[in-house]
Amino acid sequence: MSADSTKKTLMVALGVCLVCSVLVSSATVALSDRQEENKKLDKLTNILAAGDLLKGSTDVQKTYEENIQAKLIDVKTGEILNEKQYTKDLNPETFDTKKMTSDPKFTELIPSEIDIAGIKKLPKHMVIYEVMKDKVVDKFIFPIYGKGLWSTLWGFVALDTDLRTIKGFTFYEHGETPGLGGEVDNPKWKAQWKGKKAFDENGDIAISVIKGTVDQSNPKAEYQIDGLSGSTLTSRGVSNLVRFWLGENGYGPFMAKVKEGQHE
Numbered sequence: 540m541s542a543d544s545t546k547k548t549l550m551v552a553l554g555v556c557l558v559c560s561v562l563v564s565s566a567t568v569a570l571s572d573r574q575e576e577n578k579k580l581d582k583l584t585n586i587l588a589a590g591d592l593l594k595g596s597t598d599v600q601k602t603y604e605e606n607i608q609a610k611l612i613d614v615k616t617g618e619i620l621n622e623k624q625y626t627k628d629l630n631p632e633t634f635d636t637k638k639m640t641s642d643p644k645f646t647e648l649i650p651s652e653i654d655i656a657g658i659k660k661l662p663k664h665m666v667i668y669e670v671m672k673d674k675v676v677d678k679f680i681f682p683i684y685g686k687g688l689w690s691t692l693w694g695f696v697a698l699d700t701d702l703r704t705i706k707g708f709t710f711y712e713h714g715e716t717p718g719l720g721g722e723v724d725n726p727k728w729k730a731q732w733k734g735k736k737a738f739d740e741n742g743d744i745a746i747s748v749i750k751g752t753v754d755q756s757n758p759k760a761e762y763q764i765d766g767l768s769g770s771t772l773t774s775r776g777v778s779n780l781v782r783f784w785l786g787e788n789g790y791g792p793f794m795a796k797v798k799e800g801q802h803e
């Protein structure tokens with residue numbers, strides 16, 4: 540067989556393909572644990588960011604452990620589960636949000652007329668985070684998620700203990716277009732949420748992402764966030780998912796119990 544025969548060329552190409560595929564598969568398997576760890580760390584980093592605890596070169600794990608208490612709640616009743624009720628899946632420290640929000644065993648279907656976040660299934664349980672200061676709760680951090688234009692956006696909204704004032708807002712995962720819907724990650728846009736009121740004086744959900752720029756002289760400005768330009772659909776999705784999770788079908792029952800002093 541001559542060195543430049545077709546058969547030899549094909550054999551060399553096949554050999555190179557085989558070696559490369561073995562290398563890529565081994566790398567994927569070898570790095571999967573580290574990828575999982577990094578994902579967990581990224582989630583913790585975003586919890587700290589929402590709780591305004593991310594300062595300079597913060598040791599994420601240590602800061603989380605020193606400042607945050609994770610609580611597992613029954614979404615419908617707003618009850619906090621106690622340790623005796625924990626199982627392999629239902630445990631605030633190991634709670635796998637993606638699994639628990641898609642598994643039919645741990646979710647129920649939402650009637651489409653109330654599913655403004657476009658999530659289709661309501662998880663029976665969620666983990667919420669309490670930011671502690673001098674042994675008392677200083678803020679609540681609530682996980683939020685829902686449909687944008689192209690993807691499900693996963694993030695957190697932090698509320699003051701008045702359960703009305705927004706203290707932080709961030710997404711840790713989404714697939715919206717960079718420069719358009721992806722501007723949900725723009726620090727300037729996220730900073731706008733701080734200090735806004737999620738509810739009006741009557742306790743009705745009022746926060747929304749509007750189309751265009753907020754007119755600061757409008758009395759409703761304290762409930763409004765600028766729309767992302769050229770990205771009305773992502774903006775609307777974000778508005779709807781926040782309103783869903785802070786509403787009566789999301790964390791409403793839990794917040795009602797906090798206000799009644801039942802979670803002290």
Ligand SMILES: Cc1cc2nc3c(=O)[nH]c(=O)nc-3n(C[C@H](O)[C@H](O)[C@H](O)COP(=O)(O)O)c2cc1C
Nearest residue numbers: 688715716719720721767768769770771772773774
């Ligand atoms: C390639 C491409 C990517 C887009 N990505 C987004 C996006 O991530 N979020 C979004 O709301 N709109 C996106 N749009 C625009 C939407 O299709 C739609 O035109 C827009 O949301 C309307 O917003 P406007 O009324 O502010 O112009 C994208 C459009 C194109 C062509």
